[in-house]
Amino acid sequence: MRELAHRLFAYEVVVGKTSEPMEFPILRIYEKLRQSLSAFAGVAAFESLAFRALTQAKSEAPGLWAVQVAQGGSLQGLGQFEPQIDMDKDLADRFPAGDGGIILIACLLGLLLLFLGDALTLSLLRNTWPDEAFDDRSSENGRNT
Amino acid sequence: MSTQDKVKINKLPTGVPGLDEIVGGGLPEFSFNIIAGAPGSGKTTLAHQFVFANATSDRPALYFTVLGESAIKMLRYQQQYTFFDPAKLPGSIRFINLSQVVLEKDLGAVLEEITKEVEKANPAVVVVDSFRTMVRKPESDMDLQSFIQRLALFLASWQATTFLIGEYAEDELRDNPIFTVADGLFWLRQTPERNSIVRKLQIIKLRGQDSVPGLHTFRITDAGLQAFSRTFGLTGHVKDPPSHRRLCFGIPELDKMLGGGVREGDSVLVAGSSGTGKSVLATQFIAEGIRLGEPGIVAVFEERPQAYAERAASLGLDLETPRKDGKLAILYLRPLDLSVDETMHSILDTVKKLGAKRLVIDSLAGFEMALAPGFRADFRESLYRMIFALTGIGVTILSTVEVDESFTEFPFSTYSISFLTDDIIRLRYVSIDGQLRKIMVVIKMRGGNHAKDIREYEITSKGVVILGKRLTNFQGLISGVPIHSDRSEAKEEPSQEPEIGSKS
Numbered sequence: 001m002r003e004l005a006h007r008l009f010a011y012e013v014v015v016g017k018t019s020e021p022m023e024f025p026i027l028r029i030y031e032k033l034r035q036s037l038s039a040f041a042g043v044a045a046f047e048s049l050a051f052r053a054l055t056q057a058k059s060e061a062p063g064l065w066a067v068q069v070a071q072g073g074s075l076q077g078l079g080q081f082e083p084q085i086d087m088d089k090d091l092a093d094r095f096p097a098g099d100g101g102i103i104l105i106a107c108l109l110g111l112l113l114l115f116l117g118d119a120l121t122l123s124l125l126r127n128t129w130p131d132e133a134f135d136d137r138s139s140e141n142g143r144n145t
Numbered sequence: 146m147s148t149q150d151k152v153k154i155n156k157l158p159t160g161v162p163g164l165d166e167i168v169g170g171g172l173p174e175f176s177f178n179i180i181a182g183a184p185g186s187g188k189t190t191l192a193h194q195f196v197f198a199n200a201t202s203d204r205p206a207l208y209f210t211v212l213g214e215s216a217i218k219m220l221r222y223q224q225q226y227t228f229f230d231p232a233k234l235p236g237s238i239r240f241i242n243l244s245q246v247v248l249e250k251d252l253g254a255v256l257e258e259i260t261k262e263v264e265k266a267n268p269a270v271v272v273v274d275s276f277r278t279m280v281r282k283p284e285s286d287m288d289l290q291s292f293i294q295r296l297a298l299f300l301a302s303w304q305a306t307t308f309l310i311g312e313y314a315e316d317e318l319r320d321n322p323i324f325t326v327a328d329g330l331f332w333l334r335q336t337p338e339r340n341s342i343v344r345k346l347q348i349i350k351l352r353g354q355d356s357v358p359g360l361h362t363f364r365i366t367d368a369g370l371q372a373f374s375r376t377f378g379l380t381g382h383v384k385d386p387p388s389h390r391r392l393c394f395g396i397p398e399l400d401k402m403l404g405g406g407v408r409e410g411d412s413v414l415v416a417g418s419s420g421t422g423k424s425v426l427a428t429q430f431i432a433e434g435i436r437l438g439e440p441g442i443v444a445v446f447e448e449r450p451q452a453y454a455e456r457a458a459s460l461g462l463d464l465e466t467p468r469k470d471g472k473l474a475i476l477y478l479r480p481l482d483l484s485v486d487e488t489m490h491s492i493l494d495t496v497k498k499l500g501a502k503r504l505v506i507d508s509l510a511g512f513e514m515a516l517a518p519g520f521r522a523d524f525r526e527s528l529y530r531m532i533f534a535l536t537g538i539g540v541t542i543l544s545t546v547e548v549d550e551s552f553t554e555f556p557f558s559t560y561s562i563s564f565l566t567d568d569i570i571r572l573r574y575v576s577i578d579g580q581l582r583k584i585m586v587v588i589k590m591r592g593g594n595h596a597k598d599i600r601e602y603e604i605t606s607k608g609v610v611i612l613g614k615r616l617t618n619f620q621g622l623i624s625g626v627p628i629h630s631d632r633s634e635a636k637e638e639p640s641q642e643p644e645i646g647s648k649s
Contacts, residue, residue, distance in 0.1 A: 040235070041216040042242030049217075115217050117224060119231035127235045 001113065005029075005106040011132050023078045026101030033108060034073045036128045046073040053107035061100035078104075154353050157306060160198025160228060161191060163372035163490070167346075167361055169354040172329070175304055176352070177297045179276075179323060181313040182333030187344065187365050188310045189219065190226065191333070192272045194369045195308065197228050200237040204269030207262055208240045211247050212278040216240040219274075226369045239266060247279050252292040255279060260299060268305050276323075277311035290322040297326050318349070328352040334360075341517035343484070346372060362484035373486035377493060377534045387592075392503065392541050394426065395433030398600065398611035399570075399585070407568050408592035409502070412532045413543045417572030421583055422604045423545035425460060426570070427505040428453075429608045430543050431473065432462040439502040440472045442495050444488070446511025450475035453507075460608045474499055483515045485527035489534065496540055504535060508545040525565075532565050550574060550625065567591035572602075575625050584622055585611070599623070 012025035030050075038046045050069045058064045066077040078101055112121045125134050156171025165171050172178070172195070180188045192208075200206035210216045220240070223229055234240075246258045263271065273279065280289055300307045309323070315332070318324055330349040335342060344363050348356040363372040391406030400406050407413050415423045431441040445453050453475055454464040467473035474495045478488055495501060506512060513524050520527065535542055544566070550573065569588040574581050585602050587595040598615035599622045619627035 038242070040240045040242065042210070042244040044244060045215040045217055045242070115221050117221075117231075120220055120224065120234060123231060123234045123236075 001106040001110045002102065004109055005102045008105065008129070008132075009102055011129065022099075023101055026105065027075065027078060029105050030075050030078075030101075030108075032128050033105075034075075036124060037112075038073060040124070043073055047071075049111050050075070050108065053104060053111055056107040056110075057100060057104040061103045064100040064104065067100070067104070075104075156354075157195075158198045159191075160194035160196075161363075161370045161372055162368075163361075163363070163374055164346075164370070166376075167357045167372055167374045168329075168348060168351055169356045172306065173351070173353050175301050175306055176328040177301060177307045177326065178309070178329035178331065179313075179327045180308055180310045180331045180333065183314075183335060184312055186333035186335045187363070187370050188312075188333055189214070189274055190223070190365060191331070191370050192274060192308045192310055193223050193226070194228055196238055196270055196272060197230055197233060199270050199306070200233055201269070202236045205236065205266055206238045206270035206272065207266055207268040208238060209243050209259065209262075209271070209273045210240060211243045211273065211275060213275040216242060225367065227367055228369050239268075243273075243279070252280070252288060256292060256295060256299075259296065263300065263303050263305065267303070271300055271305045271307045272310065273308070274310040275312060276309035277313065280323075293323050293326050333363075336519070338517050338519040341519075343517045343519050362486045364487065371490075373484060373490050375486060375530070377486065377489045377530070388539065392430075392439070393433055393437070394430050395436065396426075396429060396609055396611065399609070402585075402587050402596035402598060402600065403568070403590065404593050404595050407541060407543075407590075409541055410536050410539050411541055411567035411592060412536055412565065413541070413568040413570065414546060414566040415543060415570045415572065416546045416548050418548060418550040418574065421572035421574065422602070422609050423547070423572060424456075424507050425604055426572075426609050427507050427543050427545050428457045428460065428462055428464075431503055431505050432457065432464065434503040435464075435467045435472050440467075440499040441503040441505070442474045442476060442492060442499065442501045443505045443507060444476045444478055444492060444512070445507050446478060446515050447508065450477050459606070461606065462608070471499060474501070478512075478515055483517065484520050485516065485523075485531055488512070488515075489531050492535070496535070496538070501540060504540050504542045506542065506544040508547060510547050529565055536567075568595075573623070573625060575619075575622055575627055577619070577627065584616065585609075586623070 008029045009025050012028045016025055016028065034046055034050070037049070047069060050073050054064065054067060054069055058067075064078075068076045070076045109121070112124065116124070122134050125132075155174040156165075156169075157174055159165050159168065159172055180191055182188050196206040196208060208216075210219065220234075224231065241262055243255060243258060246255050259271075259273075280292070297307075309327075311323075313321075324330060327350070329351045332347045332349050334345045334347070336345070337343075344365065345360040346363050347360050348358075357374055357376055359375045361372055361374055363370050365371075388409035390409040391400075391404070392409055393400045393406040394403075415426050417423050427443070431443055434441045443450075443453065448456075450468075454468065457464045464473055464475070468475065476491055476495060478491060492504065496504070509528070513521055516524070532542060566589075568590045571586050571588050573584055575584050576582075583602050583604075584599050586599045587597075589595075600611050600615055601613065602609055602611045604610075616622060616627075618630055620630045621627045
């Protein structure tokens with residue numbers, strides 16, 4: 001799941017500006033998931049999932065301690081207190097673990113996989129990122145390379 | 146107006162096996178329908194089956210969820226069904242949650258939201274689940290009526306076939322505007338009967354369509370809902386013309402007593418007490434049919450198919466080979482909450498698959514016990530429908546029935562169903578010369594003449610074997626305790642054999 005989160009991150013980094021802070025692509029991923037999941041399952045359902053994912057992520061990434069899921073499911077406080085990472089270095093290293101935002105996305109995707117299974121999670125991701133090829137049968141691994 | 150001037154209403158597949166026949170060939174396109182019933186009655190699953198059967202990427206289905214089960218949980222459970230095709234999501238089937246609008250705004254805003262999504266997607270199918278939760282808020286009757294009216298008009302104009310799902314109680318049928326506006330009203334029921342659960346569905350109304358009236362049983366399996374029509378899927382079937390062919394038992398003396406065999410398409414009842422050889426006779430009937438190239442079905446309720454085949458083998462009858470060759474099916478039907486309609490569905494499917502000509506039901510008592518208690522109350526009526534339907538398609542049915550042995554009367558059946566049968570063969574014990582022996586008599590043959598003889602028989606390693614000539618030297622044989630008559634030394638009269646028909 002972490003790898004899939006990294007892939008989404010890489011996609012959003014390319015889409016965004018090179019000088020933007022690390023949390024921006026993460027927020028874009030989160031926001032896209034929030035939009036599509038809220039439309040599909042309702043705001044309350046997304047809020048619940050996001051809250052659970054954040055709780056899971058905080059246990060792995062204490063730097064997320066100040067992050068909160070606000071009413072409507074939006075994310076607040078990301079990047080404020082977390083140590084910033086070196087974008088060039090970490091991109092080159094395929095995003096090592098330790099990035100709280102990516103862990104949060106991975107936890108959210110993990111919950112989707114748990115509740116909806118591979119096929120539906122993949123469908124949802126394809127719908128949310130229509131330009132990205134999620135052609136692996138297992139969404140856990142993302143695209144076959 | 147001539148038929149060709151009339152507007153043609155397309156019929157959409159319901160996606161529920163058996164339901165198309167019940168609704169008159171399919172669901173009318175652009176109709177506005179309600180699926181009502183208590184929680185757990187299968188409403189959402191029915192709607193999903195319809196959606197998966199009809200949604201395409203060009204004309205998708207919009208599934209609006211409201212306050213009830215969240216879409217995530219709903220999909221978690223629904224994807225367990227075999228009809229669920231994940232490739233249809235989200236392109237062909239789109240879930241949209243309306244909870245927020247319903248909670249925060251009024252019905253006008255809800256209609257606006259639905260309108261917006263429908264205009265965007267141009268759906269062929271729209272489902273609102275649960276509609277009941279949407280209109281539970283206190284609104285004036287006029288507001289509600291206006292909302293339903295506008296929703297129905299809008300969705301029909303957009304050429305969408307609609308399902309509104311709601312938890313309604315039956316006493317709400319009256320005075321509820323939604324039921325007036327609806328074109329179709331599907332009511333699902335789930336009733337506990339002793340330790341069994343019986344599911345039934347009723348099409349209370351369906352405009353423009355000739356649906357099958359009454360309560361139809363249905364079952365929910367891993368394939369979703371499966372409905373069993375009261376007419377067994379034979380609506381419009383013209384009864385086959387009567388046949389003059391005779392079907393043999395392969396027991397020459399018995400076949401003679403029957404005038405050459407039972408008439409094709411008859412319903413035969415073999416009645417007798419325990420151990421008189423009813424099942425043996427039934428097995429011989431099936432085996433003889435297979436020998437003559439007539440595929441058969443045995444529906445057993447009291448023993449497993451393997452045990453049934455092994456018992457036949459002990460009589461020198463090979464049922465295993467025709468089973469493997471697709472000439473014989475032994476159906477074991479005993480889930481304890483069965484309906485006659487479900488049994489019929491299994492039998493009819495097998496009749497079609499095998500091209501079966503002979504059917505044995507062994508036994509009616511076992512069949513009755515396999516039914517849910519509520520269905521046992523209707524057993525006679527159900528048997529009537531079943532026998533009528535099966536003989537109507539040319540199947541010859543032989544049913545066995547156990548009767549209590551009595552020395553004061555000579556009952557034919559414990560079910561008072563002798564009027565349902567064309568032919569009755571009665572087996573019974575008699576006490577003769579300090580032995581408990583067996584006699585057989587043909588009581589009735591609706592289609593022709595039969596022997597009046599009372600014949601003694603034995604069950605041997607070759608099955609039922611009729612002994613000697615008719616018993617002329619006893620009186621009161623059918624009482625079970627006959628007395629020797631004076632004719633014991635008299636010259637034996639020949640058996641009265643009826644005219645022989647064309648044999649099979």
